[in-house]
Amino acid sequence: MTTLDPAIAGRLKRNPDGLVPAVVQQHDTGEVLMLGWMDDEALARTLTTGRATYWSRSRQEYWLKGETSGHVQWVKEVRLDCDGDTILVKVDQVGAACHTGDRTCFDADLLSGADRPGPDARG
Amino acid sequence: MTTLDPAIAGRLKRNPDGLVPAVVQQHDTGEVLMLGWMDDEALARTLTTGRATYWSRSRQEYWLKGETSGHVQWVKEVRLDCDGDTILVKVDQVGAACHTGDRTCFDADLLSGADRPGPDARG
Numbered sequence: 598m599t600t601l602d603p604a605i606a607g608r609l610k611r612n613p614d615g616l617v618p619a620v621v622q623q624h625d626t627g628e629v630l631m632l633g634w635m636d637d638e639a640l641a642r643t644l645t646t647g648r649a650t651y652w653s654r655s656r657q658e659y660w661l662k663g664e665t666s667g668h669v670q671w672v673k674e675v676r677l678d679c680d681g682d683t684i685l686v687k688v689d690q691v692g693a694a695c696h697t698g699d700r701t702c703f704d705a706d707l708l709s710g711a712d713r714p715g716p717d718a719r720g
Numbered sequence: 721m722t723t724l725d726p727a728i729a730g731r732l733k734r735n736p737d738g739l740v741p742a743v744v745q746q747h748d749t750g751e752v753l754m755l756g757w758m759d760d761e762a763l764a765r766t767l768t769t770g771r772a773t774y775w776s777r778s779r780q781e782y783w784l785k786g787e788t789s790g791h792v793q794w795v796k797e798v799r800l801d802c803d804g805d806t807i808l809v810k811v812d813q814v815g816a817a818c819h820t821g822d823r824t825c826f827d828a829d830l831l832s833g834a835d836r837p838g839p840d841a842r843g
Binding site: 605608618620622626627628629631632644672673674675676677678679680681682683684685687695696697699702703705706707708709710 | 728731741743745749750751752754755767795796797798799800801802803804805806807808810818819820822825826828829830831832833
């Protein structure tokens with residue numbers, strides 16, 4: 598069913614849907630671009646093709662990032678976390694990572710931080 | 721039950737357990753430190769106290785990061801992604817983020833990348 602290296606598959610801890618969250622980071626600037634989800638096959642394709650591939654939970658199909666938009670993610674490095682339940686994918690992002698056209702999926706909605714006027718902000 | 725701002729709560733998309741993944745990033749270096757999980761209350765505490773708080777899925781309790789280890793995460797910025805189902809927390813990490821003592825939870829397990837000897841590596 599999948600071409601994933603059994604030594605890697607044995608370390609993965611999947612959620613009840615068989616998926617693992619993948620944090621996607623621009624390799625040189627360190628920007629966190631988005632969070633995707635991978636099953637074993639998506640991870641195998643990401644590792645072997647060098648292009649980030651996810652499982653689309655909304656469309657229920659494999660999603661080769663940039664296939665329609667051209668906003669490809671070239672894979673530079675893939676890491677697994679200490680307990681095997683999160684993947685970190687460092688990529689070179691072509692164009693916008695976000696479907697809104699923003700560079701990252703986190704650009705638009707600041708909940709708290711230095712740039713956000715607090716309750717005491719004036720003027 | 722929770723003190724989370726209703727305007728924020730209304731934008732959150734939670735998994736069946738009521739949780740949202742939180743990508744945790746060192747604010748100045750850009751290192752991705754770990755992935756945690758937050759429910760509404762954990763996010764509310766993170767926003768109001770300025771110290772990152774998660775829901776521990778293994779212990780089934782709130783987890784004030786650093787409470788026992790001293791490895792506190794001081795919150796610099798909190799963002800929500802474009803579809804409201806991932807949080808990005810930029811922090812100032814005291815000491816190691818990982819329970820193994822590594823700086824990040826992604827230090828130890830490289831699946832693919834420039835530093836990993838490929839099948840053609842010799843010597």
